[in-house]
Amino acid sequence: MIDRRLFDFPGIKPRVVMIAVLMLIQSLMIIIQARALSVAVVGLWNQQALATIVVPTAIFAVSFMCRHAITVAQNRVFYPFVEKTTGDMRERLMTKLFRLGPSIVEKTGTGNMVTMALEGIDKVQTYLMLIIIKIMDMGITPWVILIYIAFLQWKEAIFLLIIYPVIILFMIILGLAAQSKADRQYEGYTRLSNNFVDTLRGLGTLKQLGLSKKYAGNVYQVSEDYRKETMSTLRIAMTSTFALDFFTTLSVAVVAVFLGFDLMDGKILLLPALTILTLAPDYFLPVRNFANDYHATLNGKNALQAVLDVLEVPETKDRDELKTFTWDENASIKFDDVSLTYDEAKKPTLSHISFDVHGFRKVGIIGASGSGKSTLINLIGGFLTPDKPDHISLNGQKLPHLSQEQWQFNSIYIPQSPYLFHATLRENVSFYQPHATLQTVETACEKAGLTDWIKTLPDGLETMIGEGSRGVSGGQAQRIALARAFLDDKRRVLLFDEPTAHLDIETEAALKEDMLPLLDNRLVFFATHRLHWINQMDYVLVMDHGKLVEQGTPAELAAHEGPYTRLRAEMGGLHALD
Numbered sequence: 001m002i003d004r005r006l007f008d009f010p011g012i013k014p015r016v017v018m019i020a021v022l023m024l025i026q027s028l029m030i031i032i033q034a035r036a037l038s039v040a041v042v043g044l045w046n047q048q049a050l051a052t053i054v055v056p057t058a059i060f061a062v063s064f065m066c067r068h069a070i071t072v073a074q075n076r077v078f079y080p081f082v083e084k085t086t087g088d089m090r091e092r093l094m095t096k097l098f099r100l101g102p103s104i105v106e107k108t109g110t111g112n113m114v115t116m117a118l119e120g121i122d123k124v125q126t127y128l129m130l131i132i133i134k135i136m137d138m139g140i141t142p143w144v145i146l147i148y149i150a151f152l153q154w155k156e157a158i159f160l161l162i163i164y165p166v167i168i169l170f171m172i173i174l175g176l177a178a179q180s181k182a183d184r185q186y187e188g189y190t191r192l193s194n195n196f197v198d199t200l201r202g203l204g205t206l207k208q209l210g211l212s213k214k215y216a217g218n219v220y221q222v223s224e225d226y227r228k229e230t231m232s233t234l235r236i237a238m239t240s241t242f243a244l245d246f247f248t249t250l251s252v253a254v255v256a257v258f259l260g261f262d263l264m265d266g267k268i269l270l271l272p273a274l275t276i277l278t279l280a281p282d283y284f285l286p287v288r289n290f291a292n293d294y295h296a297t298l299n300g301k302n303a304l305q306a307v308l309d310v311l312e313v314p315e316t317k318d319r320d321e322l323k324t325f326t327w328d329e330n331a332s333i334k335f336d337d338v339s340l341t342y343d344e345a346k347k348p349t350l351s352h353i354s355f356d357v358h359g360f361r362k363v364g365i366i367g368a369s370g371s372g373k374s375t376l377i378n379l380i381g382g383f384l385t386p387d388k389p390d391h392i393s394l395n396g397q398k399l400p401h402l403s404q405e406q407w408q409f410n411s412i413y414i415p416q417s418p419y420l421f422h423a424t425l426r427e428n429v430s431f432y433q434p435h436a437t438l439q440t441v442e443t444a445c446e447k448a449g450l451t452d453w454i455k456t457l458p459d460g461l462e463t464m465i466g467e468g469s470r471g472v473s474g475g476q477a478q479r480i481a482l483a484r485a486f487l488d489d490k491r492r493v494l495l496f497d498e499p500t501a502h503l504d505i506e507t508e509a510a511l512k513e514d515m516l517p518l519l520d521n522r523l524v525f526f527a528t529h530r531l532h533w534i535n536q537m538d539y540v541l542v543m544d545h546g547k548l549v550e551q552g553t554p555a556e557l558a559a560h561e562g563p564y565t566r567l568r569a570e571m572g573g574l575h576a577l578d
């Protein structure tokens with residue numbers, strides 16, 4: 001019902017104490033209100049002078065207003081806290097996502113992440129606003145009322161005391177049924193979000209395969225399932241509200257009957273009897289209020305759990321082990337028996353990798369598909385953490401991983417499809433160097449071979465590109481990535497992960513020409529299937545099933561029969577640019 005992690009939120013405890021104090025005062029107001037009303041009614045019943053009724057009526061009016069003013073005050077005390085907490089949570093979630101990188105988004109699903117960060121946090125807001133106040137109301141108000149009733153007539157107090165846990169038990173049973181429905185509903189919601197984003201992303205492929213209609217049907221089916229799950233949760237929620245209302249009303253009626261008998265037997269006077277009868281509905285009110293909002297809190301609880309689960313994912317530690325560092329001709333990187341196992345994978349994807357590279361060298365990484373080239377590049381880029389620390393060293397310093405800020409300031413990563421942000425072409429190019437002058441951006445674009453294309457654009461460098469804007473071809477996207485690298489001369493480590501894999505031969509040949517000058521005076525790791533690149537490399541790492549099976553200069557490797565020569569023979573058809 002209540003997530004314990006809630007009490008770790010900064011600032012929650014003093015607020016809970018304040019709410020408790022307000023609630024105690026409110027309970028007293030409820031008692032004063034009931035008492036004053038009963039005094040007035042009994043006065044009328046006894047046909048007393050109207051003047052004697054004015055004071056209790058006024059007390060009733062004041063306590064009634066105070067009671068409701070305190071409800072407003074409780075919300076006023078709590079709302080700023082809830083708003084700040086959920087605002088901070090949204091910010092922390094975004095920061096955490098940036099720190100964790102794409103793996104967490106892949107695992108949780110893009111659609112789910114988007115809905116979690118937007119709607120999910122709103123649901124958490126509703127949850128926080130309702131849950132604390134309602135639960136505290138259940139924990140304080142009925143007991144203050146009960147003590148007062150016991151003071152007036154112990155028999156009715158005992159009946160109310162016994163019936164309360166029965167109602168709570170009943171609520172728990174219905175609540176558990178609603179919880180499992182709500183869990184399924186939340187799963188359905190997650191599935192729907194991911195399915196929708198997935199369909200949008202794959203729209204091109206689906207259209208090409210003529211499957212878009214079938215997939216639209218799929219999205220419809222998932223949303224129908226979600227609707228049904230929502231309706232069935234609501235049905236349980238409504239049934240439980242109805243059942244609770246029925247039982248509490250029945251309990252009040254039983255109290256009324258007891259009081260009626262006691263009155264007839266002369267065991268109680270009219271004033272205490274009427275006070276008890278007026279207080280009985282207020283005794284049950286907190287439970288009824290809680291049950292009414294239970295469904296909304298369930299959704300919020302699930303959303304809170306999902307957000308807190310992401311916030312609690314451990315981050316890579318020790319990112320600042322490497323102090324000031326610049327890659328230059330004397331620098332070195334050493335892998336000494338490095339292995340890497342993906343989470344949930346049964347065996348290591350990379351095993352026993354050892355190599356030692358110094359200064360400005362171009363290192364080709366080759367191997368069949370699935371041999372671990374991208375994984376090795378990601379490990380070098382610091383996006384993945386090796387199984388054991390201290391097997392990688394930079395300039396002789398052993399490091400737990402390469403997710404070192406100082407190392408990452410030195411490197412530029414260029415994947416198969418570089419990501420283009422929804423921004424101008426100029427902003428996309430000056431991504432690593434936001435303060436670069438127009439002149440330097442133009443020079444970088446010139447070196448990357450973008451100038452002719454830019455001339456054809458309506459707003460030149462100021463043209464918006466990226467999602468939701470002008471389309472950019474695969475070759476142009478690669479050139480933009482190159483321009484980023486040309487612009488940032490300080491980053492002397494380049495990590496290429498099959499940058500030309502999905503370009504046609506002509507585009508690749510033209511791009512290669514512009515790319516080669518960039519590779520000079522840098523440390524380059526270049527994972528590729530296209531073996532013609534190997535001629536430009538100084539050193540080659542040959543991967544096979546996650547192992548580094550051969551390494552050396554291209555000439556050394558070509559000089560004898562081995563994995564390298566076999567790979568070249570197998571991929572002979574791809575030597576078009578040799």
Ligand SMILES: Nc1ncnc2c1ncn2[C@@H]1O[C@H](COP(=O)(O)OP(=O)(O)OP(=O)(O)O)[C@@H](O)[C@H]1O
Nearest residue numbers: 342343345349367368369370371372373374375376
């Ligand atoms: N996130 C992941 N979780 C678990 N296993 C993964 C993950 N990413 C890759 N793998 C597995 O690791 C192995 C190596 O994959 P990797 O992408 O590094 O190979 P590759 O040589 O770059 O292949 P390709 O040339 O086809 O891109 C594959 O068996 C792949 O299924």
